[in-house]
Amino acid sequence: MSLAEKICLSAAFLFFMTGLLTGIWKYRHMARSEDASSPVYVDIAHRSSLLYSFAALLLAAFSAHSVLAAWINAAAALAALVFFAFAIGTYVLHGLLQDTDNQLRRPHRLGERLLPPWMTGLFMVLLIVGEVGGTLVLGTGAMLGIWKG
Template identity: 40%
Template sequence: MEELLNHTAARIALSASGIFFMIGLLTGLWKYICMRRSEKLEAPYYVNTAHRAALMYAFSAQLLAVFAALSAFSDTVNTLAVIPPLLFFAIAIGHYINLGLTTLSNNSIRDSLDRNKDYTILNVLSVAEIGGFSVLLVGFFLRLWA
C-alpha cells in the first residue's frame, strides 16, 4: 500500500479516484431525486450516464494508480502517462453532468451542434486514454519480467 503513496503518478490517480467516486455518489443522489420526481420513476438519460461514468472512472483511476506504482518507468514518465486519461475522464463526467442538467438529448453526437468538433475530441480522447495506459502497461510488464 505504501508503494501507492510513494509515487506522484499514483497519488494523482488516487486523488482523482476519490473525487470521481464522490461525484458518482452525488450523481447517484441526483438520479434518485430525479426518479422520485418522475411519473415514470426514471432519471434523465445523461443523469444515469453521469452517475455510471463517475463510478466507472473512479475505479479506472485506481487501476491507473496501481499500474503507475508498479511501472518500471520514472515517476515523471508515469505522471505524464496518468494525466491525459484522468483529464479526459473528468471532462467526460463534466460533459455528462451538463447534458443531464439540460435533459435535451439522449444522444449527444446525434444532437450535436458541431459533430466534427465532437469527433475530433473523441479521437484525441481515444489516443490520450489508450496511449497513457499503454505506457503504464508496458512499464508494468518491463518491471514484471525484468
C-alpha cells in the same frame, strides 16, 4: 508514493464522490418521475463516475509497478485521467441541460446551440488517444516491472 500514484488516487476520490453525488441527483429524478426514471445523461454521469473511479485505482496500481520514469508515468496518468474527467463533465453538462439522449447524434448539440460538425469528432479522437495512450504507457511500464527477470 509516486506523483502518478497520488494523481490517480486523488482522481479516484474525486470521481467516486462525483458518482455518489450524481447518484443522489439520479435518485431525486427517479423519486419524482412517473416511471421512476432519470434523464439519460444523469444516469450516464452517475455510472461513468463510479466506473472511472475504479479505473483510476487501476491506473494507480499500474503506476506503482511501472519501471518507466516518474515524469512519464505522471504524464500518462494525467493524459488518461483528464479525459476521464472531461467525459464525466460532458455527461453532467448534458444531464443538467437535458438537451440530448445521445451526444453523438447529429447535429451535435450543447443546450440550444449547435456545435461545429468537426468538434465532437476531434474531441473523441483526442479522448481515445489520451485514455488509451495513457493507459497503454502505464500498463506497459507495469508489465515490464512485474515480468522483468
